[in-house]
Amino acid sequence: MKILSSYSIKGGVGKTALAVNLAFALREAGYRTLLIDLDPQGAVAFYFRVGSAEKFRMRDAQSMAEGLSRNIRESDFPGLDILPSNLGYRHFDILLDGMAKRRKQLRKVLEEFKPHYDVILIDCPPNITLLSENVFRASDAILVPVVPTVLSQRTFEQLTGFFREQDLPGGILHPFFSMVQKRNKMHQETMADLSESHPGFLKAAIPFTVDVEKMGVRRMPLLAYSHASEAAQAYRALCSEILSQLSQLQ
Amino acid sequence: MKELVQKKECVRLVLPHDLGPECLQDEWCVEFHSHAPQPLVFLDTFEWGLWFGGYALYRCGDVYRLCSHKNGWLGGVVCEEESVDSRHFWGDFEAATMRAKLEGMLDLRGLSAVVDGTFRLRLGALRNEVGKIVCRLEWTTVSAGNQGGKELLQFCNVIPLHGYEAEGARAVASLTLRGASAVGAGPLEILLRNAHVEPQKYTLKPAFGLQTDTPAREAIGRIVRPILGIAVRNIAGILNDIDTEFLHDYRICLRKIRSVLSLVKGVYPAEGTERMRKILGDLARETNRLRDLDVYLLARDEYLELLPPQLRPALEEMFEDFSAQREVEVLRVASNMRALPSRQLLQELEDFFSGGTPHESSPHADLPVGPLVFRSIYKRYRKIRTIAVGIGAETPDEVVHQIRIECKKLRYLLEFFTEIIPGEEGASMQKTLRRLQGRLGEFNDASVQQKSLLDYWEQKKSGSEIALGLGGLVSILYHQQKQTRGLIEQALEGFGDDSTAAAFKSIFKHPASTPTPDAPRDAHK
Numbered sequence: 001m002k003i004l005s006s007y008s009i010k011g012g013v014g015k016t017a018l019a020v021n022l023a024f025a026l027r028e029a030g031y032r033t034l035l036i037d038l039d040p041q042g043a044v045a046f047y048f049r050v051g052s053a054e055k056f057r058m059r060d061a062q063s064m065a066e067g068l069s070r071n072i073r074e075s076d077f078p079g080l081d082i083l084p085s086n087l088g089y090r091h092f093d094i095l096l097d098g099m100a101k102r103r104k105q106l107r108k109v110l111e112e113f114k115p116h117y118d119v120i121l122i123d124c125p126p127n128i129t130l131l132s133e134n135v136f137r138a139s140d141a142i143l144v145p146v147v148p149t150v151l152s153q154r155t156f157e158q159l160t161g162f163f164r165e166q167d168l169p170g171g172i173l174h175p176f177f178s179m180v181q182k183r184n185k186m187h188q189e190t191m192a193d194l195s196e197s198h199p200g201f202l203k204a205a206i207p208f209t210v211d212v213e214k215m216g217v218r219r220m221p222l223l224a225y226s227h228a229s230e231a232a233q234a235y236r237a238l239c240s241e242i243l244s245q246l247s248q249l250q
Numbered sequence: 251m252k253e254l255v256q257k258k259e260c261v262r263l264v265l266p267h268d269l270g271p272e273c274l275q276d277e278w279c280v281e282f283h284s285h286a287p288q289p290l291v292f293l294d295t296f297e298w299g300l301w302f303g304g305y306a307l308y309r310c311g312d313v314y315r316l317c318s319h320k321n322g323w324l325g326g327v328v329c330e331e332e333s334v335d336s337r338h339f340w341g342d343f344e345a346a347t348m349r350a351k352l353e354g355m356l357d358l359r360g361l362s363a364v365v366d367g368t369f370r371l372r373l374g375a376l377r378n379e380v381g382k383i384v385c386r387l388e389w390t391t392v393s394a395g396n397q398g399g400k401e402l403l404q405f406c407n408v409i410p411l412h413g414y415e416a417e418g419a420r421a422v423a424s425l426t427l428r429g430a431s432a433v434g435a436g437p438l439e440i441l442l443r444n445a446h447v448e449p450q451k452y453t454l455k456p457a458f459g460l461q462t463d464t465p466a467r468e469a470i471g472r473i474v475r476p477i478l479g480i481a482v483r484n485i486a487g488i489l490n491d492i493d494t495e496f497l498h499d500y501r502i503c504l505r506k507i508r509s510v511l512s513l514v515k516g517v518y519p520a521e522g523t524e525r526m527r528k529i530l531g532d533l534a535r536e537t538n539r540l541r542d543l544d545v546y547l548l549a550r551d552e553y554l555e556l557l558p559p560q561l562r563p564a565l566e567e568m569f570e571d572f573s574a575q576r577e578v579e580v581l582r583v584a585s586n587m588r589a590l591p592s593r594q595l596l597q598e599l600e601d602f603f604s605g606g607t608p609h610e611s612s613p614h615a616d617l618p619v620g621p622l623v624f625r626s627i628y629k630r631y632r633k634i635r636t637i638a639v640g641i642g643a644e645t646p647d648e649v650v651h652q653i654r655i656e657c658k659k660l661r662y663l664l665e666f667f668t669e670i671i672p673g674e675e676g677a678s679m680q681k682t683l684r685r686l687q688g689r690l691g692e693f694n695d696a697s698v699q700q701k702s703l704l705d706y707w708e709q710k711k712s713g714s715e716i717a718l719g720l721g722g723l724v725s726i727l728y729h730q731q732k733q734t735r736g737l738i739e740q741a742l743e744g745f746g747d748d749s750t751a752a753a754f755k756s757i758f759k760h761p762a763s764t765p766t767p768d769a770p771r772d773a774h775k
Contacts, residue, residue, distance in 0.1 A: 049382035050413075073413035076375075076383040081412060219381070 001114045002246055003107075004121045005139040010155040011126035013145045014178035016043045017212050017222070018235070019123035022143070024221040025239035027079035031118040034072065037085035038135070039125040045084035048075050049219050053086035061105055065112040077224065081117075106134035128162060136168050141242060145178030145206070148190035156198075174242060177205035204238035207231055259415065261422050262323070264434035265404040271374050271389050273428055274421065278376040282389070287370040289396035292438060295359035296487055296496065298449040303355040306438055314343070316351055322439025337361065339493070358548070360493035367441040368398040376421055384414035385421050392437040394444050403440045406430070454480060454499060455665060462620030462670045466517045467609070469619035473510055473666050474603040477503045482596065488537075489584045494544040497537055497583075504534045507599075509662045513626055516614035518602075526602055529595045536592075540583050542702065543576040556726045557719060564719030568706060623667045628758035630660040635751060638742040643735065647697050650738065654690035657683055675757055682750070686741040693738055696731035700724050 006019040016039065023035040037044035042052050056067030073082050110120055124135050136142065144159065146152045156175055163170045175198060181187050195201050206212075211222055211229045218225050223232045274280050290308040294300045300307055305328070306319040313332050318325035329347040337343055338360050340352035374387035388407040394400045406425065410418020426432075435443070442448065456476040460469050481503035487496030508530040511523050518526075546553075550569050554562050586592055601607055609615075614622055634656045637649065661683045668676050707720050744750070 049380045071413070074411035076411075 001117055002119050002140045003110055003138050004119060004242070005124055005135050005142045006121065006145070007124040007132070007135065007142050007159075008126055008145055008155065009128050009159055010152060013147050013152060014206060014212070015126065015145050016047075016123050017215065018143060018145055018178065018206065018238075019121055020044060020047050020215070020221045021223050021232070021235040022239055022242075023080055023121050024077060024223040025236050026119050026121065026243075027077060028223070028236075029239065029243065030079070032079055032116065033119045033121060034081045034083060034113060034117045035075075036068075036083040036120060036122045038131065039123055040085055040087050041125075042085040042087075044082060044123050047215055047219055047221065048073075048082050048084075050075070050082050050084050053084045055086060061108045064105075065109045068109065069113070076220070103130070103133050104137050106131075107138035110138055128159075133166070136163070136166075136172075139172060141246060142173050143202075143238075143242065144173055144175040146175050146194065146201075147179045148177055148184075148187040148194070150190070153190060153194060156194075160198075171200075173200065174202055174245065175200060176202040176238060179208040180205045181208045202238060202241050204234055204241050206234045206238065259410065259418070261408045261418070261432065263406050263408065263422065263425050263430035263432060265389075265406055265425065266429040267401060267404055269404065269425075269428055269430070271372065271387065271406075274376060274424060277420070277424060278378070278385075279381070280374060280376060282372050282374040282387075285371045285373065287368050287393075287398050289366060289368045289398075291363050291366045291396070292441070293361040294364045294449075295356055295361060296484075296492065297359060297452040299355040299357070299359055301449040302451065305351070305355065307352075307361070314348070316348060319436065319438060322436030322442070324436065324438065358493055358495050362490075362492055365438075365441045365445045365447055366396045367402075367437065368393045368396060369437070370398070376417070378414075378417065383411060384417035385410045387421075390437075392440065394441065400444075402444055403434075403437050405434075405437070454502060456480070458666070458669060460619065460667065460669045463618040464620075465616045466514060466619045466622050467612075467615040470510060470514060470517050471603055471605055474507050475605070477506050478599060478603060481507075482600075485587060489587060491580050491584070494548060497541055497544065501534050501537060501541060504530045506662055506666075508534075509659060510666055513630075513659055513663055514614070514619070514623060516612050518615070519610045519612050522602060522609060526599060529599055533592070533595060536586055537583055540576065540579045543572050543579060546572050546699075546702075547576060553723060557722050561719045561722050564715040564717075565723065567716055568720070571706075571710075619667070620670050623663060623670070624758040627660065627663050627667075628754060630656060630663060631751075631754045631758070634660060635746045638746040641739060641742055647693075650690065650693055650735070651697070653742075654687065654694055657687050657690060661687060672757065675753060679750075679753070682745060686738075686745050689734060689738045689741050693731055693734040696727045696734065700727045700731070703727075 004022070006015050006022070008015045019035060019037075023033050026033045035044060045052055050073040053068075053071035056063075056070065058064045058067060068083055071083055071086075073084065074080075075082050113120060122135055122139070124132060144156060146156050160170060160173065162168075163173065175194075177191055177194075180191070191205075207230055209229070209231045211226050211231050214226075215222055222229065223235060226232055271280055271282050288310050290310050292306060292308045294307070301319070304318055304320065305316055306324055307314060307316050309315075312334050313330055314337055315330040316328045318328060328351060329345055331337075331343055331345045331348050333344075335342075339358075340349055340356040343349050343352060370391045370393070372387075372389040374389055375383045376385040376387065378384050386409045388409070390405055390407075391401055392403040392405075394402055408418055408422050408425070410421075422430075458469070458472045458476065460472060464472070481500050484496045484500040484503070487493065488500060508527055511518075511527055511530075515523075517523075547569065553569075554565060557565060634653060637653045637656065641650065641653065661680060664671065664676055664680045664683065668680070703720050703724050707717065710716065
């Protein structure tokens with residue numbers, strides 16, 4: 001089982017759109033996938049038309065695993081399950097803070113799901129907290145959407161800096177360009193600069209398109225209703241690229 | 251740790267014929283997609299090896315699918331194979347899983363169509379108020395025949411999506427209110443029932459319902475009638491050349507009946523008995539050559555394996571010859587069996603042994619069968635023991651052959667009258683005898699086959715290559731025969747030893763008491 005995360009310190013960069021469509025692409029590729037929404041905003045649940053998770057008491061890793069598993073919902077797409085978010089998740093940090101090995105508890109919890117899934121994909125809230133640190137330590141790969149703007153570049157550099165400070169393995173960070181506007185000169189220049197300064201950027205880039213915006217209206221992944229669109233192809237390419245990189249790691 | 255993610259619960263409901271998926275529209279947004287009707291041909295063997303093995307095999311277009319079944323409900327597909335050619339034996343299949351699964355259930359048996367039906371599947375989804383699928387439905391109607399004839403069954407699998415079990419239960423409750431039921435026979439069973447076909451366990455050893463004091467003629471009639479019935483049931487398979495076991499079993503049945511007439515004498519008038527023995531002998535003899543060819547061809551791979559690879563092509567030629575001869579022989583046998591004289595002979599047998607046919611009196615007809623048979627069993631055993639004492643390395647093959655025949659007679663007696671033999675002794679004696687007979691059979695086969703191979707060479711006399719192949723095989727068989735002889739001597743020693751002799755004597759010569767229908771069997775141990 002592999003654990004992937006969609007993460008960015010900055011919001012509005014296409015993080016949830018990536019999680020939703022990458023999860024769909026993974027089940028298309030034959031992987032039993034669980035998409036976990038840790039973002040209390042609950043956008044994943046909205047896209048898949050599932051209700052929010054019910055509250056449950058979290059005392060330790062075991063009760064956390066059981067509580068999460070009770071909230072798993074099968075999506076309309078066989079092979080893809082959703083673990084919706086709950087506003088109560090905002091207390092994750094407090095809970096984790098009280099536990100021993102507080103930075104590694106999430107991995108322990110997710111290991112319990114190993115028999116049932118090939119991939120767990122986590123949509124993370126846009127902040128940097130103890131929960132984020134747990135996600136970093138639990139993930140085999142962290143996909144970081146970077147809009148080719150100065151501000152996004154800055155937050156990405158903040159993230160890499162944090163990884164260095166905390167002695168986290170920088171190799172698991174897989175940045176990629178998100179919401180790319182082909183005709184935007186500034187986007188093109190930022191992409192060129194960042195690719196040069198950070199050679200780890202994935203080749204696949206997600207275009208800025210109204211098709212992705214329509215997900216909110218259609219309430220389903222883009223790949224489910226606009227199979228052949230440019231953005232859908234970009235998500236699939238990204239999925240193949242990350243799977244190939246993960247297989248090289250094995 | 252307990253399962254974190256529970257497996258999906260699927261509820262199967264048998265539906266009233268007039269109930270359609272539209273009935274759920276009041277409560278749900280219902281979506282349905284119809285699939286093209288699929289005509290399926292179900293296959294099985296004469297012995298219903300698949301049915302009783304818990305599997306069903308069907309052909310749908312060019313695809314063969316093997317799936318599990320329980321009470322005629324089809325389970326998941328275990329394996330499938332696409333082929334435009336028809337598959338008849340397990341060895342005809344190519345997929346390794348299919349071959350492995352079928353080998354144990356089919357063995358030498360051939361497949362034939364047992365029933366066909368048309369399955370029409372409608373896949374559905376129930377959506378909740380926000381448009382989320384909460385439950386899937388597999389709505390299936392089953393009709394007789396391959397043209398979608400009379401509708402026989404309608405059923406639905408209700409599969410709630412994980413996390414929506416309550417909605418699934420609501421859908422089940424809703425359908426149940428409209429007459430759906432969780433119990434009922436499955437589509438395969440219903441198709442079979444509609445075609446008046448009932449899977450039955452097949453055995454060459456039926457129960458006869460004998461008691462020690464059953465009058466001998468009645469007892470023999472009770473033995474012969476079911477065995478003759480089995481012989482008759484096997485005829486269609488011989489005529490259609492479905493597999494070699496039909497002829498094999500047909501011949502065994504004829505031999506058993508002939509044997510029981512010889513072993514329990516004086517039950518029917520002598521003239522009638524002789525006439526029946528002659529008919530049975532004639533009917534069996536008619537099929538001798540075909541059975542010989544079957545035996546050779548079934549052993550083809552085994553024979554080829556015995557020879558070094560460079561000699562195998564020569565032997566292949568012989569098997570091709572046998573194969574061609576078999577094609578002719580099977581037609582000849584079938585044509586004879588269909589012809590009036592053969593049918594009349596069979597009818598004569600059936601009439602003779604039918605319960606209502608009057609026969610003249612005969613000395614043993616009304617005697618209790620127990621003592622009569624026990625005397626015969628003990629006599630056979632003593633005869634075998636006497637011959638066995640003289641068996642050694644120099645004993646001619648004919649004597650070994652003779653002891654094999656005697657053993658077979660004794661085994662038949664023990665088998666026919668197993669119901670009146672007290673305790674477990676009969677079964678244990680049969681087991682010992684079977685082992686001994688196995689050795690004797692191997693010896694005899696090796697001997698007969700050497701002779702047949704040399705006869706074949708006499709007829710052919712062509713090419714030195716085939717001579718080399720045949721010579722090689724004859725030498726191996728001769729060697730095997732010599733090895734088997736040693737094993738026979740050992741097995742005979744065991745069968746003739748004092749403890750076995752004492753057991754035979756106590757049961758069959760001086761039985762402690764005569765079992766009665768009400769007395770428990772253990773009382774006679």
